[in-house]
Amino acid sequence: MKVLIVEDDSRVSGFLDRGLKAEGYRTQVAGTAQLGMSLAKNLQTEVTEGAGDALVILDVMLPDGSGLDVCQNLRKENFKLPVLMLTALNTVDDRIAGLRMGADDYLGKPFSFDELLARIEALRRRSVQGVNPPQDRKLTVSDLVLDLGSMRLTRAGKDIALTAKELALVELMMSSPGRLFSRERILSNVWGVNEDPLTNVVDVYIRRLRSKIDLEGMPPLIHTQRGLGYRLESLE
Template identity: 45%
Template sequence: MRILVIEDELKLAEYLRRGLSEEGYVVDVAHTGIDGLHMATEVDYDLLVLDGMLPGIDGLAVLAALRQSKQTLVLMLTARGQVEDRVRGLQSGADDYLVKPFAFSELVARIQVLLRRAGGARGHGEASSLRMADLEVDLIRRKATRAGQRLDLTAKEFNLLSLLLRRQGEVLSRTELAEQVWDMNFDSETNVVEVAVRRLRSKLDQPFERPLLHTVRGMGYVLEAREP
């Protein structure tokens, strides 16, 4: 799941980026309304955390412009806490409204509820769960099971597995995995991908008879159910 935080307070934006990343989300940040609108228009985010008071164009203007072309989930996060402010935000198209100061745990809970509702309401498009052989991944509840057994995955391991499963049968390079899962430029001296794959494999494959995660020498990794 990918989230865009549009927040001009640098410390708060970094706090949100770090905290949501630790919850397992891929997080991008914009500090102005113009930059945020551009990013939200160009990239398919699962959810936006949108400040109401921004330089350039404010949050309501960003929301109004965004709603002309996209229905991305939007949680407004603002110091404007009067009833009329909340009503205006919701009527402008926000899916939820949280007033500063706020508890981070409440923000995460609200994000989870929005994503869960969106997943349950989908009649088409991206599924809320993915399956292959005896493996099932619930993208909303962030739970993975194999042969009915819960896999105890870290946030990054879950994101890695979800990406591989979305593109099952396709060989993904170390560079692409680093960019998509860790949101980082690939450094050939870094073995973060190999370490994460090794740990994921120990939980996904070693307890079971049939391996699903395969290494393609010199190319990368692929998730597929091969014939025995």
Template identity: 35%
Template sequence: MNLLIIEDDASIQMLLKLSLEVEGFHPTISGTISEGLAELSSRTFDLILLDLMLPDQSGFELLKSLRQSYKDIPVILLTAKNEMNDKILGFQLGADDYLTKPFETRELVMRIRAVMRRMRSESTLPTSETLQVGVIEIDREKRTLRVADQLIKTTSKEFELMWLLCKNPKKVFSREHLLDQVWGYEYYGQTRAVDMLINRLREKLKPHGYVLATVHGMGYKLEV
């Protein structure tokens, strides 16, 4: 598995390179965003480890670009910041996981493998898999969401949340269950990320008569 590590701290670069090579990965180190983009344009990578604090640009800005140009490559954020708002922003921009420094390399390896398992699982889905719920049409292969034949733009996490809800219309999901299903692993901590995704989707669906209803004390469900 080829990994691109975009990290400017020399000691962390060396630690990650040695630790990941021992685990059988093939890491490539870039110290800046410009170096990382040059590597991406010349080679194929299976996963990106991205530091948020880089000398030439914010990692958040690069993440936005990656989700447009390299949307099929999973990204795990590495950062010294532990603020919940930074984590939520990272997930909103399309990060697949988030790890706060300092971290155990064993945990990083486990998270890399968990993300790749999820990616392989998604790649085995039938290519024609679509769902129709009333006038909502969601296509897993094309990653499109249409309501009354109108294309609704969604982020990666918004799409996954809608897919889950459309597969189970009127079923109530707890916040913890949505975190587990949409993020792909057990997420310990606040559930504000789910609430923010729900609120954004509500604004997009409301004009068409669809509601992501709150079931007090339980969670959320899709209603007409």
């Protein structure tokens, strides 16, 4: 996924650029509204021509104009890519204004990088679902299959009964097979929090998933990287 960062503060843009690249995203940086508009249009053209998916992180306060105006003008020109507003202006009225101008999400500064990643991943899923309706999509890892239309999970053709939270967790991990998910990122995505209120809730749910998915005689799909997190993948 490609991410365009429109941010005039070099410290913030540098932090985002380095952090997102470390997470596997391809990035571009623009420090002005004018350059941001131009690169955003180019990015949409690339996506239309089949270059994969993309997203724009847009600051509100830019040296040559407002990010709100940038977002509104892009939407007037039928800009379809997700836009995440990132700004120190974080009152309810500010958030409402950003959403009314066409933003898909709004995150105030200062922010948690894990929360930013969680919001990017959520926007990415929504964007993909908008192109391919959930009923037509399935996630597959080895013989584990999640039908996103019916939210039915099977392994080797056998149904696996899961709770809503277990389904959300397995969907997250199956959306990026082989990717290491920290406990903090799982909490942000599945529970919507940045700290574990129950001290070990993620570990408990991982154990539950293992007991239902990694059955005796079957190759294990859920793997632990001690001290770092969990990944779901077939190692065969």
